[in-house]
Amino acid sequence: MPRTTFAAAIDQALAEAMARDDRVVVLGEDVRTLRRGLYVRFGGTRVLDAPISEAALLGCALGSAMAGLRPVVEITFVDFVAVALDQLLNHAAKVEAFSGGRWRAPLVVRAACGGGYGDAGQHEQALWGLLAGIPGLSVVVPSTPADAAGLMATAVDHPGPVVFLEHKLLSEYWLDYLGGARRPGVEFDVPADGAVGDVPDPVLPVPLGSAVVRRRGDDVALVSLGVGVHRCLQVAEILAGEGVDAAVLDLRSVAPLDRRAVTDLAQLTGRVVVVDEDYTRGGLSGEIAAVLAEDGVDATYARVTTEGTIPYARRLETATLPNVSRILTAARSLTERA
Amino acid sequence: MPRTTFAAAIDQALAEAMARDDRVVVLGEDVRTLRRGLYVRFGGTRVLDAPISEAALLGCALGSAMAGLRPVVEITFVDFVAVALDQLLNHAAKVEAFSGGRWRAPLVVRAACGGGYGDAGQHEQALWGLLAGIPGLSVVVPSTPADAAGLMATAVDHPGPVVFLEHKLLSEYWLDYLGGARRPGVEFDVPADGAVGDVPDPVLPVPLGSAVVRRRGDDVALVSLGVGVHRCLQVAEILAGEGVDAAVLDLRSVAPLDRRAVTDLAQLTGRVVVVDEDYTRGGLSGEIAAVLAEDGVDATYARVTTEGTIPYARRLETATLPNVSRILTAARSLTERA
Amino acid sequence: MNRGAAGSPRVERLTELYRVMCRARFAEQALRDLWHRGLVSGEMHLGIGEEAVVAGVVTHLRDGDALALDYRSTPPLVARGVELEPLLLEVLGSEDGLCGGRAGHMHLMSRPHLAAASGIVGAPGPLVCGLGLAAKHAGAGGVAVAFFGDGAVNEGMLMESLNLASVWRLPVLFVCKDNRWAVTTRSAALTGGGLARRLGAFGLPVARVDGTDVERVDRVAGRLVARLRRGGPASVLLARCERGEGHFLGDPLVRMAGAAGELTAEVRPLLRLLGGPGAPLSARVGALLSIGRRVAVAGGPRPRWRDPMRRAARRLPDRVARAVERSAKAEVDSAVDAALRRTGFADA
Amino acid sequence: MNRGAAGSPRVERLTELYRVMCRARFAEQALRDLWHRGLVSGEMHLGIGEEAVVAGVVTHLRDGDALALDYRSTPPLVARGVELEPLLLEVLGSEDGLCGGRAGHMHLMSRPHLAAASGIVGAPGPLVCGLGLAAKHAGAGGVAVAFFGDGAVNEGMLMESLNLASVWRLPVLFVCKDNRWAVTTRSAALTGGGLARRLGAFGLPVARVDGTDVERVDRVAGRLVARLRRGGPASVLLARCERGEGHFLGDPLVRMAGAAGELTAEVRPLLRLLGGPGAPLSARVGALLSIGRRVAVAGGPRPRWRDPMRRAARRLPDRVARAVERSAKAEVDSAVDAALRRTGFADA
Numbered sequence A, B: 001m002p003r004t005t006f007a008a009a010i011d012q013a014l015a016e017a018m019a020r021d022d023r024v025v026v027l028g029e030d031v032r033t034l035r036r037g038l039y040v041r042f043g044g045t046r047v048l049d050a051p052i053s054e055a056a057l058l059g060c061a062l063g064s065a066m067a068g069l070r071p072v073v074e075i076t077f078v079d080f081v082a083v084a085l086d087q088l089l090n091h092a093a094k095v096e097a098f099s100g101g102r103w104r105a106p107l108v109v110r111a112a113c114g115g116g117y118g119d120a121g122q123h124e125q126a127l128w129g130l131l132a133g134i135p136g137l138s139v140v141v142p143s144t145p146a147d148a149a150g151l152m153a154t155a156v157d158h159p160g161p162v163v164f165l166e167h168k169l170l171s172e173y174w175l176d177y178l179g180g181a182r183r184p185g186v187e188f189d190v191p192a193d194g195a196v197g198d199v200p201d202p203v204l205p206v207p208l209g210s211a212v213v214r215r216r217g218d219d220v221a222l223v224s225l226g227v228g229v230h231r232c233l234q235v236a237e238i239l240a241g242e243g244v245d246a247a248v249l250d251l252r253s254v255a256p257l258d259r260r261a262v263t264d265l266a267q268l269t270g271r272v273v274v275v276d277e278d279y280t281r282g283g284l285s286g287e288i289a290a291v292l293a294e295d296g297v298d299a300t301y302a303r304v305t306t307e308g309t310i311p312y313a314r315r316l317e318t319a320t321l322p323n324v325s326r327i328l329t330a331a332r333s334l335t336e337r338a
Numbered sequence C, D: 001m002n003r004g005a006a007g008s009p010r011v012e013r014l015t016e017l018y019r020v021m022c023r024a025r026f027a028e029q030a031l032r033d034l035w036h037r038g039l040v041s042g043e044m045h046l047g048i049g050e051e052a053v054v055a056g057v058v059t060h061l062r063d064g065d066a067l068a069l070d071y072r073s074t075p076p077l078v079a080r081g082v083e084l085e086p087l088l089l090e091v092l093g094s095e096d097g098l099c100g101g102r103a104g105h106m107h108l109m110s111r112p113h114l115a116a117a118s119g120i121v122g123a124p125g126p127l128v129c130g131l132g133l134a135a136k137h138a139g140a141g142g143v144a145v146a147f148f149g150d151g152a153v154n155e156g157m158l159m160e161s162l163n164l165a166s167v168w169r170l171p172v173l174f175v176c177k178d179n180r181w182a183v184t185t186r187s188a189a190l191t192g193g194g195l196a197r198r199l200g201a202f203g204l205p206v207a208r209v210d211g212t213d214v215e216r217v218d219r220v221a222g223r224l225v226a227r228l229r230r231g232g233p234a235s236v237l238l239a240r241c242e243r244g245e246g247h248f249l250g251d252p253l254v255r256m257a258g259a260a261g262e263l264t265a266e267v268r269p270l271l272r273l274l275g276g277p278g279a280p281l282s283a284r285v286g287a288l289l290s291i292g293r294r295v296a297v298a299g300g301p302r303p304r305w306r307d308p309m310r311r312a313a314r315r316l317p318d319r320v321a322r323a324v325e326r327s328a329k330a331e332v333d334s335a336v337d338a339a340l341r342r343t344g345f346a347d348a
């Protein structure tokens, strides 16, 4: 399998989908530049630059999906979804329900998310919990190139709306554009196995709602997604040195949530640390506690999340986002308690 | 204490605040009609009708708060906040954080919320979990006229942004306007003690983040807010007949959350049923599970929430919103298990 | 204009238009009755008074064309050919309804007609762009039409959509039904620059038309739709019209104006507010008067209301008009009967 | 225009304006250097090229006036009197910064100046309305000014704000800095009806001005602000200007154009895409050429770039211009030195 970057993997999935299905179109601000490969290959009728009008753009994509297209609409950063949330909350998510199941909208919303490169809290949010809280939306957050390609392939074929979030720390071009990554002395804590990896050709679809165990372990379960998965793997390595076997679960989908994978691992280990780059009350870390409680799983619980607005200064930013040392502390608080 | 309707109680709190403080203004679509009492008493410079432009309106209110006013801005229904969420998520909630604590915005966002009168899922959402998930916002949901007045009084004086949600099932005029409540044969399940009650004159402020126990009981804790509180009280009455002592906690604030009140009652009863009109994954019901798990409270847990888009037909709507029979089933599932 | 000669093409076309208008009007009147009988829940926004705009535009659509609607969507859906019984069943909350009872009148959808409504002001804008984009992609000359009100032009997403349709050259017709009101506010006071200039600010041609005159609407809309099919630019149709029923059924302004008792009950507490601390008296009296004016204008009798139905009927031979009315009425009545029987409300 | 006589009122005013421009320009150049040295994190949007617009407008503000800014906010903040050192410290991420290191360059705020920036396109619109509403409420003749770009006029909230300011008669000045680009797209292609007509669609008077000519901006803005203080209507100032640095530092278009190596690295894989399944070859070549054009226009040398600094300086007596530059440079340099010392970066 060829080694591929995270962004190239998504491009590959899109190129395959666009070659296979004439109804797949890419809409968004600056997409003829950002997705110039797709633009050159599929031309101007398939890749459309949009004005800075996210609400109209998202609603337009939705309408086109209702009328037979398979749009992949880009909202550059997930933070900007806030100017267009109505189109997701009150429209895309409700077409199937309001039509009594007679109409569905095969829409993909692609957005960059996440922090760690110094852009501060209006551009670095996760927000996947907020979106996953809306019944009728699927939300996916890949942590590897193979999953990025596989989830995009699935999203494009899915009959309902899917939000596909691309973590900027895994996408070289974003870090380069936004973070000025090539400057001297500028360093980002980029997880190597997230940024580059093996991607099957053709892309292997990854089903929605299916988590994957990235590392097995009996003592404590680290449950995460996106960049957090890689932080957890680092922590698991450190814990192994201390004689603690940590499992790492990569949720991949925020909605639907793979309840079974979570409860199985919780049952096995009796200890759960949720590592969620979204806000503490964003919804995901709480939902996992609720799932465990509803299913009567007897497990201790801790979470490492983003507690407030992400500050600009790199030092403060690092402390605010879930980092290895905070995860380690949380895991130890559970393993040392027992 | 005079008997007052829910809506009149809010008006009373606003009238007191406007009389006391010239900086308090009311902005919103149709407010000169909806709040005609305030308009007549305080005139056109204090009560401004807005065009149908929620994003500009909310942002304008925020800016005015930053520059010294104390606006109460109405977004008619909380569902419509979705067209203006950016102003809450990326602006109002972040002024304090981004300014390093040097600038705060004393903004009140008032919106009607909730279902039970047949308007369906674009007009009947709760959405308090979504809003409370944003660090920097306070969110309150009163369940009685006294709390409505008291929380509005507090909200107006609060130095930061507060979202004040008014449940339509408690507000006579909304049911009349929207539900055509006076038609023959039209009935809504309006909780009498929520719609009318004693309100101190002058209004007694209710602090943010302070829950209140509406009924004491040792066997199971029903944790709720808004209309749900009254449903829980009904259930507690039924359970009492079965020899089960149910406590009912009225959260009143979704954010900040009164963690202590929740964990205390959970500890006491060992059983928690969260009754939340918001979506299952809206955030609140999950957060309560997380709080219990983080604090290591040993309690069983169930929740009664809105699982999907609220359907139009009254029968389906009733089944979708948390109702007495669903709450009863959930409570029994915990009390009979033990 | 005077009556056309029976059998002339003009009369034939007008008869067709009048038939569409009658079906829409009677269907809405049926909904109004059902609502007042308590068989329909929630709000109810009618399009009574908008029939000429609806018929004049929608009759130009054909298979594969699409509709983006606001919450006054029954008339266009009926005009587009959605069957009456499932539509009524929907609003009655039946599982056999058009949308299984899930939608109600604010969110009616018919996939075969590519038609969807929304209760969010401005939402028809983004939707119609998408429907138009799909039509353009299909390349078969399909068009998409949006209906929305005068107040909606202040909603950001609607303005964004006018621009998007313009710069992407989408085969889209925006129809603004200007009744001069948004709930209880006069739109003119809150629409800077005026409606026509606003709609014209996005590079789209704007045609203005008297929306109570179905023949005029028909001619203009026909031209605009045909131009769209030939690849012409997205366009705006600004149609002045008036509604008789206020914003929604039970509109408080209409009710206050209609019933002396209600008005008194409303005004008495307001008068009390003229004393006590607050604004200077002049400001208070001004506020009170402005509320009074709203009530008077919104709810007062409409001596000059040009009912589009009457205007159309007067131009038809009497016999033709009556025959159209009778058959439309019979059709609606039988659909109502069937729907009521099906839901078990027949004897309610 | 030729140089004014030393000591004349015109020269005095221009000297003042040029001083403001120099401070802004040198501060931005300092930020650029710090960014390139890796001492500033994240994106960096400069306002180099916008100094004449900024100085010509902001120098008319006084205590109690307010500013709603976009992400190119350093020049207006410097012009408004925010101290340089805390500003630099902020962007260096120091806890001693203007906002404790929490804001960075995209969210700079200064409460004493009632000035706040945002990284969300269009956000200055709603904000300026609120700042203006408070000023109107205070009744002391205060005004509020918003700065935003040409691309931002397609953002719904900005259009809504133009309307709101119009119908509420807020003492607000909207300043649109038209550089003809939004990131990598030409705004003209995506702004239906054109910028001037769009801005004029809300009932507000629109003044157009050459934004590279500080004296013109000064005159027009002075008139507009004075009118606002007297209770006149909200207004729009549309100022054409050009930036030299692309959208942000490290702008890929600029970089591609600047470095032959980068361009080749970018283009080679695109050329490979001319074969294989996909659109017809002509469409592909068209796409490739359009990317090329973007690069050329965005990043190419600007032979006709009318640097507002140079234009202003040429009208001043040489000696005066040099003196102003020297003192501004010295001030900025010493602020940079102090900031670097304070953060411990002095030797980095």
Ligand SMILES: Cc1ncc(C[n+]2csc(CCOP(=O)(O)OP(=O)(O)O)c2C)c(N)n1
Pocket (backbone or CB within 6 Å): B029, B052, B054, B076, B080, B083, C072, C119, C120, C121, C122, C148, C149, C150, C151, C152, C153, C155, C179, C181, C182, C183, C187, C247
């Ligand atoms: C985003 C949003 N804001 C506000 C409302 C409440 N609302 C419903 S209809 C309406 C007035 C719309 O006026 P107009 O566009 O003129 O249409 P009309 O009702 O007169 O047909 C308002 C404000 C809404 N449904 N959605």
Ligand SMILES: Cc1ncc(C[n+]2csc(CCOP(=O)(O)OP(=O)(O)O)c2C)c(N)n1
Pocket (backbone or CB within 6 Å): A029, A052, A054, A076, A080, A083, D072, D119, D120, D121, D122, D148, D149, D150, D151, D152, D153, D155, D179, D181, D182, D183, D187, D247
């Ligand atoms: C709501 C929103 N959409 C998109 C962006 C991304 N973005 C940042 S700047 C920009 C271009 C703005 O162009 P213009 O208004 O002309 O300002 P300029 O950058 O040219 O000064 C875009 C699209 C954003 N920050 N916010």
Ligand SMILES: [Mg+2]
Pocket (backbone or CB within 6 Å): C149, C150, C151, C177, C178, C179, C180, C181, C182, C183
């Ligand atoms: Mg109207």
Ligand SMILES: [Mg+2]
Pocket (backbone or CB within 6 Å): D149, D150, D151, D177, D178, D179, D180, D181, D182, D183
């Ligand atoms: Mg620009």
